[in-house]
Amino acid sequence: MPPPIEVHDLTVSYEKRPVLWNIDVAFPEGQVIGIVGPNGAGKSTLLKAIMGLIPHESGWVKFYGEPLATQRLLVGYVPQRESVDWDFPVTVRDVVLMGTYGKLGLFRRPGRAERELCDRCLEQVGMQSYSRRQIANLSGGQRQRVFLARALAQESRIYFMDEPFSGVDAATESAIIDLLRQLKQQGRTVLVVHHDLQTAPEYFDSILLLNMRLVAFGPTRDVFTTELLQKTYGGRLTILSEAAEEVADTRR
Amino acid sequence: MTGLLERLAVLVQSGDWSEVAGQFVRFWSLRDPSVRTVLAGMLLLGLSCGTLGSFIVLRRLSLxxxxxxxxxxxxxxxxxxVNKTKDIRWIFIGAVASALLGSWLVGFIRRHSRIKSDAAMGIVLSGFFGLGTVLLTRIQKLTAGSQGGLNQFLFGQASAISDDDLKLMGCVTVVIVVCVLAAFKExxxxxxxxxxxxxxGLPTRGMHYLLMTLIAVAIVISIQAVGIVLLSAMLITPASTAYLLTDRLKVMVGLSALFGMLAGAGGACLSYLGxxxxxxxxxxVVLAFFFVSAYLFSPRHGMVSRQVRRYRQMYRTRRENLLKSVYQVAMSGSPVVSVxxxxxxxxxxxxxxxxxxxxPAMVRRQLRPLVGRGWAKLAxxxxxxxxxxxxxxxELVRNYRLWEQFLTREVQLPLDHVDRDAENIEHILKPELVRELERQLETDQSEKSPLPFGGEG
Amino acid sequence: MGDFFRNLGDLIPPFEWRADLLAPWDSSASAVSSMWTVLLGTLVATACALIGCFLIVQGLALLGDAISHTVLLGLVVAFLLTGSVTGPAMFVGAAIAGVLTTALIAALHKTSRIKEDAAIGVVFTSLFAFGVVLLTKLAGHVHLDTQHALMGLFEFSLLDKTLIAGHEVPVVVLQMTSVVVVLAVAIRLFYKELLSAAFDPEWSQTVGLRPRLFHYVLMAALSVTVVSSFTAVGAILVVAMLIAPAATAYLLSDRLPVMLVLSSLAGALSSLIGFHVSYWLDASTGGSMVCVACGLFGVAFLFSPRQGLIAVALRRLRLRLRTEEENLVRALFKLAPESRPIAARDLATSMTLSETRWQWLMWRLRHAGWLESITADGATSTVRLTDTGLREALRLDRTHRLWETFLVDRVGIASDHVHPTAEEIEHLLSEQLVEHVDDLLGHPVVDPHGAPIPRSTQSDLRPGTYALSKLRVGDRGTIVGLDATQLGRHVDSVARLELPLGKPFRVTHRDPVKTSWTITVADGQTWELSHAQADCVLVSLEGTGKL
Structure with a gap:
């Protein structure tokens, strides 16, 4: 059986500047995987490139051996909270219900089954009592949980989460950890962009160290070593970003 | 089909060309005093709008x-x-007050509700305009005023600039230019x-309101000539054009004022001809012409120069690759040579x-640029x-090897990935970066396989 | 200046409800024409409102403005190609112009350093100017003029009629009806795509809902709506009908479907009222409609129940009054902790309030039952706190001191800076949060200034039982059980303590550094409990049984 996500030779540029160089990796099934690296290392970019949100210059990505176009329904996404306007006139339930839209197809509208699913997902993240609230009236952690519930409603086999732990309260943090554990028990694969080195080893089964290129990927205890972290966060790779600047200059 | 041609013919037919040419000469000879007034007015408002426009564009207040x-x-x-006449002073005061009220209202709505600034601007824009139309239709009924007056306000009529208007424009322009020069730094x-x-500790709020007042004033003097509907172009387009051409604010303000003036004069001339x-x-339309030209031909930010740069890079890569292969073919088997x-x-x-x-013929053709640069001789x-x-x-081969080494050793890319990257980037590397690479790899050099041509230079 | 007001007065004729409200509808001929006008206005407003909602929620209001102008170029090009500015040619031309405008703006700000707002400004003014120039050149050949396109001519647009089932129906009304129907059906069919594309386009793309396609579809729909409303109200007034009713609804509702309905209603209402206003003032119909639409927005802006200016002001006022009341209660408590009667004048001088405000404040407090007057003869009146008032004062004092302790201990603000901040916040904190802070701080006994912190009066789990952690040195009680909700992973450590269940004990020591409680029973045996353990142990108190 092919791996859930296989990335081959992926190079991505933002505004003509290469930000990811030749990423080659295959993620194993049923694990919670952290993507860790310094600011500007291209963590979110990697996630978005894998999901086809950013065009890549070279390489390909396969989900269970198939290209993304045929596998969209297998992929759930939890974007960063800042990516939407929280004044938008929708309730918590409306947002979670959106998670079911992908499966419905054109013209079909969510029915009873979908609404029940959405209630279950809300319960899973402990937000059932907020379901009729407008999203503007939620705290940061609650907003994060709404996004998680929406992703759960997608019922995907693979989940991508972009910095779910950043700036959330303790209750949300433990809710997310519980959720990650459950998803893992159900044999799903979860990729989490994470920036906090302290908590990384306790959250993740495997870790991908990233700084414009893949520094290391493997089980947490093998990868989370001083030497490799030094390499990820250390100065030797600045040449890559300098070279990226020059590439951008000539392409401009 | 014939219908289409007929309609297009209407567009391009333009009476007697010699007559148009005569008009053109008459306009630019400036013999006619009214032409002088119009031209002076257009230049003044081009200057004031262009000057202010730069700050508007930079502050993202275009709309x-x-x-x-x-x-x-x-x-x-x-x-x-006030007097039921077109008394320029009262109209000026009323218009400035109304514009300031509008700008305050946009801020007020945004601060005190969840309405975003775009919708707030839209409401103020259309609400005031709606109120204006009601008042206008009402006044027209009361005074039996002519319809022509309305169209003038919508699209402007430069030839209607009177000497009184010109005086006001002059004063206003002086005030604007002096204010901008005095408070330039702030x-x-x-x-x-x-x-x-x-x-x-700069008075940011104060600067905002100063700018708003100046804009309101500039807008009001432009109504007569440019009209309400397209006024914003007079502010935004010259500044955007200048923004494409320069990176320095002072130059941008100057260029923007220049474009404003040129477009003003050009528009007045075209109107006279028609x-x-x-x-x-x-x-x-003249402004749009400037903008499109700058968008295409700006030396740094233009589309054409960007394409040219890209092609140049492409040719350079090709040229250097050829040079390298000549060198490598010749060197294969020979000992290491220093740079x-x-x-x-x-x-x-x-x-x-x-x-x-x-x-061979193809290679010969490709070699010609190398000969042209004095890199090779063809026998x-x-x-x-x-x-x-x-x-x-x-040098090229050396850069290539350096980069390759860096990628494999430091970045640990698999070998099959290295080659393509090295191919691309060796032509781009700057000397400083090459030195940096040398320094980084210096230690390895002594231990493992030495770099070709390393060190001696 | 005097002339100005006289002239202004001339401008506004007297309003007579019979003449201005009923006259348009009294004879059958005028009623029919009034009906068509109002109907056309309503249809235009509804179509614009439906599209407008999607623009407002995405912050695209000004793109709407831009497109309402550039469709003019689309019309001119359509005329050049087909020789007509009505029917399908008009719709196709407009839709192409709208999509082109959107694409040009996006291309401009993506491929150059021009920012989006400037890109919108440059593109729409240029395209519109180009359209106007072409139109001027074509004057006399095409049935459209620039002023008409901008301001609209309501009455003229209704003149062109056709026969349907024996009735004369204006063509433009039929056209608008079909636009509204198509829009409503399309929104219903593609609701989920439109909603998710508007809310979170990036996410929608990962799900395969094609947000970019629907964005352009929306822009094409916008152009079609604009161009068909064009003839009636004109470009600039279309902008108003796009934005104002939708913004009104945005202030009044929390869900998109509700917003769609409300905005259509607001649009219809503006059409009806606007018609009468224009009849009354004898002014432009479109302009009056717009004024009314913006007026409705103003009403919503002021009176929206949750977000309106007035609602917000009221909320603020209520908070200020409460702050005032609570401050007085605390002041009273400080002066006389045992709620002995004190002279009202002493208080009044410490509060710096005017006489009337003071009287009002006293009245409010008495009304709330926090205060009672002992002697009430003017200057020498004395007052004291009631039991409810005392409880309230203790709660406030506790909140205040706990918050101060929190700021000093956890946030690290110097203790002499703390007071003003604590003062503001104590009125806002919920009881739940205060208890959370108390627990976080290890149930402190004194605040950073050394003053005692009043204790919480809340029981735990059952009435009359308290967590041991709430007890202080000297308290006597009996352990009655364990709190299962707190026990969790401390179950073993509590069991290992072998606590003296049912025996009376006394709290003999509290260690503020370790945050531990030491209890001693009659025979001198002692136990030391950690914070977590003390939270689990439920006790009932000796004496009154209350803290």
């Missing part, structure tokens, strides 16, 4: 100009009501980084062609690298 342009209409009507800083400006067509759209003293290099075209998988069936050529080739 506020549009809102304010529409928001003056009720003020104009109320100003008219305006620049508050436009660039508002929070920093507040932190060092027997008093509405001036506003013509000015904007500083390259040996003369000479190979047959046939060998080179075989190596590159191309025909009947062989090519010789000159000293400069050989040195350049040695």
């Amino acid at each position: 506020l100009g549009d809102s304010l342009g529409h928001a003056v209409l009720p003020g104009v009507c109320l100003g008219f009501l 305006l620049a800083l508050t436009s660039f980084d508002e929070s920093f400006a507040t932190a060092i 027997n008093n067509w509405p001036t506003g759209p013509l000015v904007v 500083s003293q390259p040996a003369p290099v000479c190979i047959s075209l046939e060998l080179l062609a075989k190596q590159r998988g191309e025909s 009947a069936d062989q090519v010789t690298l000159t000293e400069t050529g050989a040195r350049r080739a040695a």
Whole structure:
């Protein structure tokens, strides 16, 4: 059986500047995987490139051996909270219900089954009592949980989460950890962009160290070593970003 | 089909060309005093709008100009009501007040509700304009005023600029230019980084309101000539054009004022040629022409220069690749040579062609740019690298190896990925970066396989 | 200046409800024409409102403005190609112009350093100017003029009629009806795509809902709506009908479907009222409609129940009054902790309030039952706190001191800076949060200034039982059980303590550094409990049984 996500030779540029160089990796099934690296290392970019949100210059990505176009329904996404306007006139339930839209197809509208699913997902993240609230009236952690519930409603086999732990309260943090554990028990694969080195080893089964290129990927205890972290966060790779600047200059 | 041609014919038919040429000469000879007034007026408002426009564009308030342009209409009507005549002073006061009220209202709505600034601007723009139309239709009924007056306000009529108007425009322009020059530093800083400006104690709020007032005033003097609907272009387009051409604020303000003036004069001239067509759209068409030209041909940011740069890079890559392969073919099997003293290099075209998988004629053609640069000499069936050529080739090979080493050792890319990246980037690496790479790899060099041509230079 | 007001007065004729409200509808001929006008206005407003909602929620209001102008160029090009500015040619031309405008703006700000707002400004003014110039050149050949396109001519647009089932129906009304129907059906069919594309386009793309396609579809729909409304109200007034009713609804509702309905209603209402206003003032119909639409927005802006200016002001006022009341209660408590009667004048001088405000404040407090007057003869009146008032004062004092402790201990603000901040916040904190802070701080006994912190009066789990952690040195009680909700992973450590269940004990020591409680029973045996353990142990108190 092919791996859930296989990335081959992926190079991505933002505004003509290469930000990811030749990423080659295959993620194993049923694990919670952290993507860790310094600011500007291209963590979110990697996630978005894998999901086809950013065009890549070279390489390909396969989900269970198939290209993304045929596998969209297998992929759930939890974007960063800042990516939407929280004044938008929708309730918590409306947002979670959106998670079911992908499966419905054109013209079909969510029915009873979908609404029940959405209630279950809300319960899973402990937000059932907020379901009729407008999203503007939620705290940061609650907003994060709404996004998680929406992703759960997608019922995907693979989940991508972009910095779910950043700036959330303790209750949300433990809710997310519980959720990650459950998803893992159900044999799903979860990729989490994470920036906090302290908590990384306790959250993740495997870790991908990233700084414009893949520094290391493997089980947490093998990868989370001083030497490799030094390499990820250390100065030797600045040449890559300098070279990226020059590439951008000539392409401009 | 014939219908289409007929309709297109209407577009291009333009009476008697000699007559148009005569009009053109008459306009620019400036013999007619009214032409002088019009031209002076257009230049003045081009200057004031262009100067202010830069700050508007930099502050991302472009569409506020549009809102304010529409928001003056009720003020104009109320100003008219004072004496029931087109008394320029009252109209001016009414319009400025109404524009300022509009700009304040946009901020007020945004601060006190969840309405975003775009919707707030839209509401103010259309609400004021709606009120203006009601007042206008009402006034027209009361005074049995002519319809022509209305169209003038919408699209402007430069030929209607009177001497009184000109005086007002002059005063206003002087005030605007003096204010901008006096507060240039503050305006620049508050436009660039508002929070920093507040932190060092600049009156950011005050600067905002100063700018708003100046804009309102500039808008009001432009109504007569450009009209309400297209006013914002007079503010935004010259500044955007200048923004494409320069990176320095002072130059940008100057260029923007220049474009404003040129477009003003051009629009007035076209309107004159077309027997008093509405001036506003013509000015904007001229401005759009400037903008498109800058977008295409700006030396740094233009589309064309970007394409040229890209092609140049492409040719350079091709050229250098060829140079490198000449060098590598010649060097294969020969001992390591230093960059500083390259040996003369000479190979047959046939060998080179075989190596590159191309025909000898093709290789010969490709070699010509190398000859042109003095890197190589072409004989009947062989090519010789000159000293400069050989040195350049040695450098290239060296850069390539350095980069390759860096990628495999430091970045630990698999070998099959390295080659493509190295190919691309060796032509781009700057000397400083090469030195940095050398330094980084220095330690490894002594231990493992030495770099070719390393160190001696 | 005097002239100005006289002239302004001339401008506004007297309003007579019979003439201005009923006259348009009294004879059958005028009623029919009024009906068509109002109907056309309503249809235009509804179509614009439906599209407008999607623009407002995405912050695209000004793109709407831009497109309402550039469709003019689309019309001119359509005329050049087909020789007509009505029917399908008009719709196709407009839709192409709208999509082109959107694409040009996006291309401009993506491929150059021009920012989006400037890109919108440059593109729409240029395209519109180009359209106007072409139109001027074509004057006399095409049935459309620029002023008409901008301001609209309501009455004229209704003149062109056709026969349907024996009735004369204006063509433009039919056209608008079909636009509204198509829009409503399309929104219903593609609701989920439109909603998710508007809310979170990036996410929608990962799900395969094609947000970019629907964005352009929306822009094409916008152009079609604009161009068909064009003839009636004109470009600039179309902008108003796009934005104002939708913004009104945005202030009044929390869900998109509700917003769609409300905005259509607001649009219809503006059409009806606007018609009468224009009849009354004898002014432009479109302009009046727009004024009314913006007026409705103003009403919503002021009176929206949750977000309106007035609602917000009221909320603020209520908070200020409460702050005032609570401050007085605390002041009273400080002066006389045992709620002995004190002279009202002493208080009044410490509060710096005017006489009337003071009287009002006293009245409010008495009304709330927090205060009672002992002697009420003017200057020498004395007052004291009631039991409810005392409880309230203790709660406030506790909140205040806990918050101060929190700021000093956890946030690290110097203790002499703390007071003003604590003062503001104590009125806002919920009881739940205060208890959370108390627990976080290890149930402190004194605040950073050394003053005692009143204790919480809340029981735990059952009435009359308290967590041991709430007890202080000297308290006597009996352990009655364990709190299962707190026990969790401390179950073993609590069991290992072998606590003296049912025996009376006394709290003999509290260690503020370790945050531990030491209890001693009658025979001198002692136990030391950690914070977590003390939270689990439920006790009932000796004496009154209350803290």
